[in-house]
Amino acid sequence: xxxxxxxxxxxxxxxxxxxxxxxxxxxxxxxSAGAEDLTFVEDEKLLGDALRSDAGAxxxxxxxxxxxxxxxxxxxxxxxxxARVGSFLHPARRHEPGVHSTAIIHHSVQLGKxxxxxxxxxxxxxVVVGDKTRIGPGxxxxxxxxIGSNCNIxxxxxxxxxxxxxxxxxxxxxxxLGADGFGYVRDPGTxxxxxxxQIGTLVIEDDVEIGANTTIDRGALGPTVIGRGTKxxxxxxxxxxxxxxxxxxxxAQTGISGSCVIEKNAVIAxxxxxxxxxxxxxGAILGAQCGVPSKKVIRGKGVVFWGTPARPIREYLKELAVxxxxxxxx
Amino acid sequence: xxxxxxxxxxxxxxxxxxxxxxxxxxxxxxxSAGAEDLTFVEDEKLLGDALRSDAGAxxxxxxxxxxxxxxxxxxxxxxxxxARVGSFLHPARRHEPGVHSTAIIHHSVQLGKxxxxxxxxxxxxxVVVGDKTRIGPGxxxxxxxxIGSNCNIxxxxxxxxxxxxxxxxxxxxxxxLGADGFGYVRDPGTxxxxxxxQIGTLVIEDDVEIGANTTIDRGALGPTVIGRGTKxxxxxxxxxxxxxxxxxxxxAQTGISGSCVIEKNAVIAxxxxxxxxxxxxxGAILGAQCGVPSKKVIRGKGVVFWGTPARPIREYLKELAVxxxxxxxx
Amino acid sequence: xxxxxxxxxxxxxxxxxxxxxxxxxxxxxxxSAGAEDLTFVEDEKLLGDALRSDAGAxxxxxxxxxxxxxxxxxxxxxxxxxARVGSFLHPARRHEPGVHSTAIIHHSVQLGKxxxxxxxxxxxxxVVVGDKTRIGPGxxxxxxxxIGSNCNIxxxxxxxxxxxxxxxxxxxxxxxLGADGFGYVRDPGTxxxxxxxQIGTLVIEDDVEIGANTTIDRGALGPTVIGRGTKxxxxxxxxxxxxxxxxxxxxAQTGISGSCVIEKNAVIAxxxxxxxxxxxxxGAILGAQCGVPSKKVIRGKGVVFWGTPARPIREYLKELAVxxxxxxxx
Numbered sequence: 001x002x003x004x005x006x007x008x009x010x011x012x013x014x015x016x017x018x019x020x021x022x023x024x025x026x027x028x029x030x031x032s033a034g035a036e037d038l039t040f041v042e043d044e045k046l047l048g049d050a051l052r053s054d055a056g057a058x059x060x061x062x063x064x065x066x067x068x069x070x071x072x073x074x075x076x077x078x079x080x081x082x083a084r085v086g087s088f089l090h091p092a093r094r095h096e097p098g099v100h101s102t103a104i105i106h107h108s109v110q111l112g113k114x115x116x117x118x119x120x121x122x123x124x125x126x127v128v129v130g131d132k133t134r135i136g137p138g139x140x141x142x143x144x145x146x147i148g149s150n151c152n153i154x155x156x157x158x159x160x161x162x163x164x165x166x167x168x169x170x171x172x173x174x175x176x177l178g179a180d181g182f183g184y185v186r187d188p189g190t191x192x193x194x195x196x197x198q199i200g201t202l203v204i205e206d207d208v209e210i211g212a213n214t215t216i217d218r219g220a221l222g223p224t225v226i227g228r229g230t231k232x233x234x235x236x237x238x239x240x241x242x243x244x245x246x247x248x249x250x251x252a253q254t255g256i257s258g259s260c261v262i263e264k265n266a267v268i269a270x271x272x273x274x275x276x277x278x279x280x281x282x283g284a285i286l287g288a289q290c291g292v293p294s295k296k297v298i299r300g301k302g303v304v305f306w307g308t309p310a311r312p313i314r315e316y317l318k319e320l321a322v323x324x325x326x327x328x329x330x
Numbered sequence: 331x332x333x334x335x336x337x338x339x340x341x342x343x344x345x346x347x348x349x350x351x352x353x354x355x356x357x358x359x360x361x362s363a364g365a366e367d368l369t370f371v372e373d374e375k376l377l378g379d380a381l382r383s384d385a386g387a388x389x390x391x392x393x394x395x396x397x398x399x400x401x402x403x404x405x406x407x408x409x410x411x412x413a414r415v416g417s418f419l420h421p422a423r424r425h426e427p428g429v430h431s432t433a434i435i436h437h438s439v440q441l442g443k444x445x446x447x448x449x450x451x452x453x454x455x456x457v458v459v460g461d462k463t464r465i466g467p468g469x470x471x472x473x474x475x476x477i478g479s480n481c482n483i484x485x486x487x488x489x490x491x492x493x494x495x496x497x498x499x500x501x502x503x504x505x506x507l508g509a510d511g512f513g514y515v516r517d518p519g520t521x522x523x524x525x526x527x528q529i530g531t532l533v534i535e536d537d538v539e540i541g542a543n544t545t546i547d548r549g550a551l552g553p554t555v556i557g558r559g560t561k562x563x564x565x566x567x568x569x570x571x572x573x574x575x576x577x578x579x580x581x582a583q584t585g586i587s588g589s590c591v592i593e594k595n596a597v598i599a600x601x602x603x604x605x606x607x608x609x610x611x612x613g614a615i616l617g618a619q620c621g622v623p624s625k626k627v628i629r630g631k632g633v634v635f636w637g638t639p640a641r642p643i644r645e646y647l648k649e650l651a652v653x654x655x656x657x658x659x660x
Numbered sequence: 661x662x663x664x665x666x667x668x669x670x671x672x673x674x675x676x677x678x679x680x681x682x683x684x685x686x687x688x689x690x691x692s693a694g695a696e697d698l699t700f701v702e703d704e705k706l707l708g709d710a711l712r713s714d715a716g717a718x719x720x721x722x723x724x725x726x727x728x729x730x731x732x733x734x735x736x737x738x739x740x741x742x743a744r745v746g747s748f749l750h751p752a753r754r755h756e757p758g759v760h761s762t763a764i765i766h767h768s769v770q771l772g773k774x775x776x777x778x779x780x781x782x783x784x785x786x787v788v789v790g791d792k793t794r795i796g797p798g799x800x801x802x803x804x805x806x807i808g809s810n811c812n813i814x815x816x817x818x819x820x821x822x823x824x825x826x827x828x829x830x831x832x833x834x835x836x837l838g839a840d841g842f843g844y845v846r847d848p849g850t851x852x853x854x855x856x857x858q859i860g861t862l863v864i865e866d867d868v869e870i871g872a873n874t875t876i877d878r879g880a881l882g883p884t885v886i887g888r889g890t891k892x893x894x895x896x897x898x899x900x901x902x903x904x905x906x907x908x909x910x911x912a913q914t915g916i917s918g919s920c921v922i923e924k925n926a927v928i929a930x931x932x933x934x935x936x937x938x939x940x941x942x943g944a945i946l947g948a949q950c951g952v953p954s955k956k957v958i959r960g961k962g963v964v965f966w967g968t969p970a971r972p973i974r975e976y977l978k979e980l981a982v983x984x985x986x987x988x989x990x
Binding site: 450487488491504510516517518523525527529552567569587601619623638639648649651 | 691692746760762814816869872891894925967980
Binding site for chain 1: 357358359361362407409410413414416417420423430432448449450466467468484485486500502503504537539541542543559561563564565577579581582583595599600601618619637650653654656657
């Protein structure tokens with residue numbers, strides 16, 4: 001479906017320079033954009049490429065205001081403006097509402113309006129599903145799980161009993177939510193490990209996105225909590241009783257051990273390891289593969305930490321430089 | 331259901347001080363315990379908090395024997411005693427025995443007594459399932475797999491043909507057991523990788539627990555073995571022909587390459603990487619994120635290793651300290 | 661089924677020394693081989709063990725040409741020869757062609773000849789499946805996915821809409837192909853993360869093997885591509901818009917961030933972390949757990965890199981040695 005550039009400028013919250021009647025039907029990167037596509041450029045160095053491309057129009061920053069050759073949308077944050085146009089032109093695939101005949105739904109289950117319950121879904125006793133939520137094929141949901149409205153739970157997800165989930169939550173395929181935490185006590189007599197009770201819960205707040213094959217354990221006694229707006233990439237591991245604040249970003253394959261607190265606005269790169277009882281304070285940034293030992297506190301809004309044990313990146317880079325110098329001499 | 335503190339003391343193997351008629355119905359941590367809850371304290375510093383809490387009674391160590399204000403259960407190992415009371419008061423969710431009508435079960439399958447075969451389970455030719463074992467929704471079990479009694483296999487698990495599993499094994503959702511190992515041989519002529527045969531087996535002994543989305547590969551020629559009582563956290567990877575001994579603990583996201591031997595009582599933290607043909611000897615301890623290069627032997631009961639390549643933690647910490655000092659000077 | 665050693669020599673492309681009428685029915689390692697088994701030895705030091713074993717015959721290199729005691733197959737590459745005999749004697753389990761009655765198949769789906777569509781498979785609108793391809797139990801395949809011929813898709817796999825897959829592709833259980841990449845833009849006003857469009861595709865070329873619980877994301881705008889003959893181990897993560905060339909090997913738990921290019925013949929060990937926009941040039945080798953920072957180029961056919969940030973292993977080992985020496989002094 002086509003939209004005038006004037007309409008697109010409104011969606012983008014951008015200033016239009018050039019022909020407002022140009023028709024736009026999609027978004028694309030510079031290399032593949034066609035005449036009906038909008039592309040974007042954040043970095044002034046790429047502006048020439050964008051202007052020479054086949055794109056119908058370009059979203060760019062203020063730096064492009066005097067450029068010629070194509071209709072322009074000037075935005076304060078070109079990436080954000082582009083993302084919004086993308087969401088408008090390419091909305092998420094709509095799942096046909098309805099309950100598939102192969103879904104297995106306990107008579108006590110409460111389904112909201114316009115839910116899409118897809119093939120082979122299993123909804124156990126006491127499950128509640130909010131309006132317009134989709135549950136994908138093969139997903140198994142345990143007793144008394146509550147899922148909010150407008151959620152998108154993909155295929156082959158498993159949600160353990162008692163998990164609570166807010167609205168607008170996206171869960172990608174293969175994720176496992178609310179499994180037992182990893183807690184044992186060794187019997188010094190027999191040498192055997194006995195299970196420490198894992199009877200807590202898992203609470204996932206609104207607007208969370210959870211990547212494919214990610215696992216989040218229930219609490220041992222209290223809850224594990226994932227705060228509003230937090231985004232988890234694929235294969236992230238969150239241990240029991242972890243408290244993740246709002247608007248936290250955690251990249252792929254990072255693991256967070258039991259009872260950690262990750263405060264709001266923290267940014268955690270991929271393959272980071274955080275031992276138990278750590279506190280990552282508001283807005284701290286952990287570089288890829290870094291490791292935080294047990295019970296440490298990481299503090300500093302906007303400060304980047306790196307290495308194992310994690311330290312301010314300036315220190316770490318200096319250590320690397322000193323070491324490289326010594327090795328060259330040696 | 332309520333139990334007298336006298337009965338609870340018996341379960342805990344603890345000495346009761348105070349009112350033995352107090353009624354206890356659950357366990358909880360100090361912060362959330364109510365009047366019918368038992369809580370516990372291992373660390374003398376937290377004893378005051380426990381005594382001031384709303385808990386009905388407190389399990390603690392000998393250090394608390396003269397404390398006042400609450401009924402006490404004095405145990406040599408308060409955490410172990412608490413875990414046992416927890417198991418008693420909050421037993422694992424019982425799965426209703428029965429075979430769900432949507433389960434697809436080959437006529438040659440042998441089912442024990444009181445099994446719970448849940449919706450959409452697939453049991454292929456020759457599968458054997460022991461008494462009181464539960465197989466969760468969507469779990470697919472390949473030909474000739476043998477599963478013991480009292481096992482709990484969660485939802486969306488996949489078990490490849492020929493895997494053998496003992497009794498009292500717990501497998502969390504999304505785990506994949508017995509897939510092909512990662513073995514190829516390059517044809518120098520074509521540059522293509524050809525598959526090295528992956529025709530071995532996987533043997534999982536009694537009392538093993540396997541975390542969510544963990545993968546354990548079958549052997550290439552012989553078996554992969556997970557020893558009795560061993561506990562694997564989420565997203566652990568065990569390669570082909572690995573031999574894991576008894577009572578080994580392996581935390582989340584650790585990977586063990588082909589043909590390693592992990593002897594009994596080893597403790598392996600999270601995100602550890604162990605290259606092929608490594609031997610971790612009895613009782614060694616590997617710190618989080620450490621890396622053990624190919625063919626190394628790690629030796630030392632109770633010795634902690636850290637870093638990549640893994641070395642005794644004392645050495646590693648000394649190196650870190652020296653480096654930090656040099657960087658400050660530099 | 662038995663075959664004469666003469667026939668086996670032909671399969672192996674090896675020179676036969678000894679009794680060509682010996683009957684061989686299987687392959688085995690030295691320790692477990694029986695009278696009808698073929699075993700192999702690459703390392704001259706193990707030749708004695710092989711000759712003293714119960715094996716019916718031994719594949720070995722030229723070094724064994726004058727050994728006595730057993731029929732021998734002399735091959736330039738004993739491991740490759742052995743693998744080929746293994747594939748011949750133990751062909752992959754054949755899946756009975758047919759469409760199981762519980763499979764849910766949209767009327768628009770095109771199925772090739774002799775496909776095996778197993779229980780509880782879901783094939784959504786527009787899916788195409790090539791000849792002789794197997795789709796395992798519980799696997800869910802989204803709209804417009806195209807799968808080639810002779811593919812083996814195991815159980816509980818999820819393939820997102822639009823993914824294209826060539827011929828002879830193997831996908832192990834629990835893998836998730838084509839999920840959304842991890843891309844957000846922060847609104848500086850609200851502090852909330854908004855989703856960057858993830859509307860690209862995933863293309864998997866011929867002869868690729870994908871390990872259990874591995875995740876490969878679709879592109880954000882363009883495609884993610886996995887090149888012909890590439891092999892991915894378990895729990896590998898491939899981010900959006902990554903381009904992996906031909907005959908690349910990537911071991912377990914490695915993660916590759918968005919927009920990286922991995923050129924052909926690269927070898928990447930386990931738990932490696934590669935940040936976004938990195939280029940790994942042809943034939944480079946990344947050691948286990950190493951880390952490559954954003955936008956770096958790793959160059960050197962056959963050169964091994966190690967450490968974080970990844971550097972040529974010679975440099976890294978020298979740094980380690982210098983540091984250990986300083987720590988001993990200090």
